[in-house]
Amino acid sequence: MHDLEIIHPGHARGGFRFALFDFDGTLSLIRQGWQGIMIPMMVEILLGLGTGEREAEIEACVREFVERLTGKQTIYQMAQLAEEVEKRGGKPLEALAYKRLYHDRLWKRIEHRVTGLKNGSIDPTEMMVPGSVALLQALKALGLSIFLASGTDVAYVKDECAALGLTRYFDGGVYGALDDHRSFSKKMIIERIYREHNLRGHELLGFGDGYVEIENTREAGGIAVGVATDEVGRTNVDPWKRNRLIQAGADVIIPHYRSHEAIIAYLFP
Numbered sequence: 001m002h003d004l005e006i007i008h009p010g011h012a013r014g015g016f017r018f019a020l021f022d023f024d025g026t027l028s029l030i031r032q033g034w035q036g037i038m039i040p041m042m043v044e045i046l047l048g049l050g051t052g053e054r055e056a057e058i059e060a061c062v063r064e065f066v067e068r069l070t071g072k073q074t075i076y077q078m079a080q081l082a083e084e085v086e087k088r089g090g091k092p093l094e095a096l097a098y099k100r101l102y103h104d105r106l107w108k109r110i111e112h113r114v115t116g117l118k119n120g121s122i123d124p125t126e127m128m129v130p131g132s133v134a135l136l137q138a139l140k141a142l143g144l145s146i147f148l149a150s151g152t153d154v155a156y157v158k159d160e161c162a163a164l165g166l167t168r169y170f171d172g173g174v175y176g177a178l179d180d181h182r183s184f185s186k187k188m189i190i191e192r193i194y195r196e197h198n199l200r201g202h203e204l205l206g207f208g209d210g211y212v213e214i215e216n217t218r219e220a221g222g223i224a225v226g227v228a229t230d231e232v233g234r235t236n237v238d239p240w241k242r243n244r245l246i247q248a249g250a251d252v253i254i255p256h257y258r259s260h261e262a263i264i265a266y267l268f269p
Helices: 035-047 055-069 074-087 095-119 132-141 154-163 186-196 211-219 239-248 260-267
Strands: 018-021 145-153 173-177 204-208 223-227 252-254
Touching (some): 095 154, 204 211
């Protein structure tokens, strides 16, 4: 089937009432390239401790935990950084302080994108996974309630979602990370949807490019669609994402939503 890779052929199809989307990399490409900000920042901090480790060793260590924790709230990556500083005999900052430092650097990279979207000089389709709007419209037309849950801070998610013109599709709400990271997780949002709407397992459809939302959707009994977009070329599957999403339990893998009609026809036979 064009652009659809079916990983678990026997999964439930149709009968969905709710859809849950991750944001960065699943719909929005505003933050494309964030790893190129986070990893060098962490390497710089750890190198500065003067432990005699080679830069390549430190980078391999940082890349491993940044990639492993992708999809969780950013604070978890920063907490791991603090732990790595301590391990090497340094005195770490609070994880929240590292997160603010990272956000300041990332903002320098993406500010012009957000500004351009707001003033109309950048076409929103350039900053989204191809076919996002068409897929969201099709799900709404089928009567699904749609939620957004992101590991990025909720204020940024709401702002960037509005800049892309997507807010109206999320009648189920837009959720993101909070300073008190214990009061938000994708798992908590999913559990709440099930509880408040008397959902049965297979009535939830989850879309995401990170292992967290895929794993959480599957644990709840929902059907998980892994969005393995190559965020730079926006055409092909990113092999690293694909493998990770399959490991997390994705039922289906797609490269983007260009074939949204085929995706809908498959999921709603």
